Amino acid sequence: MMLEREEQQRLEELAKEIRIATLEEFGHLGFGHIGGAMSIVELLAVLYGKVMRYKPEEPRWDGRDWLVLSKGHAGPALYATLALKGFFPYDMLKTLNQGGTNLPSHADRNKTPGVDMTTGSLGQGMSTGLGVALGLKMDGKDNYVYLVLGDGECQEGQIWEGALYGGNAKLDNLIVFVDYNKQQLDGYVDNINPLGDLRAKWETFGWFAQEVDGHDVAQIYEAIRRAQEVEGKSSVIILHTIKGKGCTFAEGVEFNHHMRFTKEQIEQAIAALKGAEGNAV
């Protein structure tokens, strides 16, 4: 269950590639939801680099594991990952948010090869993910559903409707991630509507809950394997992350949910990543 050193380095390298690809994608545009895209990069690297079953040439293969990116505004990070994994040409990333594109700001199952669910209105991926997991169970299938929530998103009532249902439904083919980057559009979560003891809340709702460093690929991987070994419980993994992580002009900045940036800023951020070794970004 431990991640070998070489595997860890490979996934860290993939995370760096996803960050660079995401920055290039945003760079063509000059603005975007950069903070919440950067904070889920290690998760995407572990899922698409190691854990998930998928076929880039057959995006709707029925043996695939599902990713429901409920925080749909982080779509650009997912698109970068899918492009790197061969779901569509890398060049397509240049079309982000351009008229007629297949890469819209928020994830859309009908536009982008490899995007499994349409999200954007926060809270809704919680329920659609539950429905997918339940439907797969009904059919006796062993596909996993990986469902990614934002922390600000956890202020939505629908999340807790789903948490109650999902805890009771004991869907052990479902693993929920909360990207707990501590920031939402208007500032710090703790200054707006704090989530309190998030792990305890999920546990009270009947979930197998873990908390890990969301920028440590080994910790993420090992938490997923532990979750998969648990039978008869839905699982949640709270990822402690930093909004804007690994992006020189976004990390640690207060209002980094949606930013405007220059080509020079993007180039500097990419250069910093290329100069950095492994996870030490």
Place this chain on the structure above:
Amino acid sequence: MRFSIDEVAMKDAYIDALMELAEENPQIVVLDADLMNSNSTIKFLKRFPERAINVGVQEANMLGMAAGLAAVGKIPFTHTFACFNARRALDQIYMSVAYAQLPVKIVGTDPGVTAAFNGGTHMPLEDVGFLRGIPTMTVIEPVDNVMMRAILPQVAAMDTPVYLRVNRKQPVKIYAPGTEFTIGKGKVLRDGDDLTIVATGILVPEALEAAEALAEEGIGARVINMFTIKPIDAELLIKAAQETGAVVTAENHNVINGLGSAVAEVLSQHHPVPMERVGVQDLFGEVGSVEYLQQRFGLTSEAIVEKAKAVLGRKNS
């Protein structure tokens, strides 16, 4: 005119028809939000326990889960009162269902004044307006059990979302057993050349009574049951407007954004004729019996007759 009341409540005719379909199609699943006894979906739960989900009092979650189930090939039918299934879960219907192209079938019960003793809080007089404003959505208001049984297989087979607006109670019998219906095609119930009454739901028997009363005064009213409100049967409407030159609509809904609006949209563009709308005149619902509320809001054959004469006056002036 006296209509006979069906001995079978429409909710039972509905669920029996759905169970018949589910016998042949293992993908049909039922979701309800703690109204299984009210909606008769409890019968489905007993017969197909592995395919019936009571989510509890969670309408938003129910619609989202239904979308997820549709994404893996299920044919989900969601059930609760129309005020919750349409109004409360509207954003989920918009994004998770329709925008995502996931063909969930939404069954809203107790539309308009049929919410009766639950009162104004529970009285959806705007649901048709909300739902018909969503691209790809089909909006259907079945009028009796014969129609319900006939259209349900078509609804289940559609690869787009459908909103079924269902009066749970015992309906009047309008159609003879074996009558065929096509979604999107209105049904002419009575011929006439002086004006056309276009009606849905519980206003259909009122429209037929009004036509009878008008006939006694020598006025020939054509009656169309426009049970598919979206997509509306524009061809039938234009023909009726051309041939009769005057139209009255009648619906158990706000006159804003309902059937009357839909008919006006077609006719004002293609063949404008004098038109009047019977329906709730932009008011909130109230508590009371269906009979009381029909009187209170003017959802009666008398109101239709009055509007018919008004529209004929305009036509002939």
